[in-house]
Amino acid sequence: MYKIDIETTKKQQIIDITDHISRVIDESKVKNGVCFVYSPHTTCGISLNEGADHDVKEDLINKLNDIIPVDDRKYRHIEGNSHSHIKTVVVGSSVTIFIENGKLLLGRWQSVYLCEFDGPRRRNVWVKILSEDKI
């Protein structure tokens, strides 16, 4: 298993971690297989979406805040970050990506997102690769 450390800098922030994952694939020397990218946190998710236009990330954060507001008098969880937990469930804690010819096989516009919903914090991303290569 590979571990990546990411320092987030805002309360809510989407960070493109594609390059980190690509470096792990290079290091692994796996030619063909499946890569799993996992967040071990309960207030920080992992997803896939557009990396080219930064506005997509902003629109995603803003709309999630419309749907799941930071403050809601009905929230019972005493730490005050219920919204962060709920957003993490909605976004998900992991993604599955294919490896072909030694490279991460993303669609043309896809990037790997770390979705911080309760920052700023030091976050960990865990990566495992299951290889299809015959040894």
Place this chain on the structure above:
Amino acid sequence: MYKIDIETTKKQQIIDITDHISRVIDESKVKNGVCFVYSPHTTCGISLNEGADHDVKEDLINKLNDIIPVDDRKYRHIEGNSHSHIKTVVVGSSVTIFIENGKLLLGRWQSVYLCEFDGPRRRNVWVKILSEDKI
């Protein structure tokens, strides 16, 4: 493949099934690999989030009900459980978790959630493990 039976007791309920999954890992004798936890239902999802404070589960159910209400005159599905189907799509039907040194490798606060959206019912959870161990 391993099968787990869970009896849910409420209409909507989040049940921590981490111990069930851990027992499957123990039984499998797999040292290192990837574990897939899957719901074969269309009104019951699987997710990962905080297990320590029960209020997180309550806040999640309440907020999902704000977003996707049980009743909506626009729902067309005649069985009356459209909200349960939609919540299942939003939460997801499976999670991927790593196995290291024979143990389920969750983050410190993570638990595996069975998310019942149309209970009470008898639910099945399917588990498969892909091993990295050399035999």
Place this chain on the structure above:
Amino acid sequence: MYKIDIETTKKQQIIDITDHISRVIDESKVKNGVCFVYSPHTTCGISLNEGADHDVKEDLINKLNDIIPVDDRKYRHIEGNSHSHIKTVVVGSSVTIFIENGKLLLGRWQSVYLCEFDGPRRRNVWVKILSEDKI
């Protein structure tokens, strides 16, 4: 890796692609394993839910439009399809399904959904299978 082409015909549309995935499993000759179904797009997701009653698909699209409207003056992404990106993050870009005895092991009511949120377009679905079979 297997590639499937799907032509969508509407702006927003849920298409049952279960038969396409089953044919890939047949072709693969894998008896037992795990199948990953992946969308390389950022405005088109993959999910699992009921295939029997078409109204479930309609209710899902309608409710997602209530939550994440097509138009919102706050959206900044200049292409005008922010809602499609956000829906894709919420629904997810891939599903994991088990293979047993050479067949896709879905629950009784489960189908594989391609979720078009910015059509009509030609879409690709990528499929990889990790086999448990001893050769």
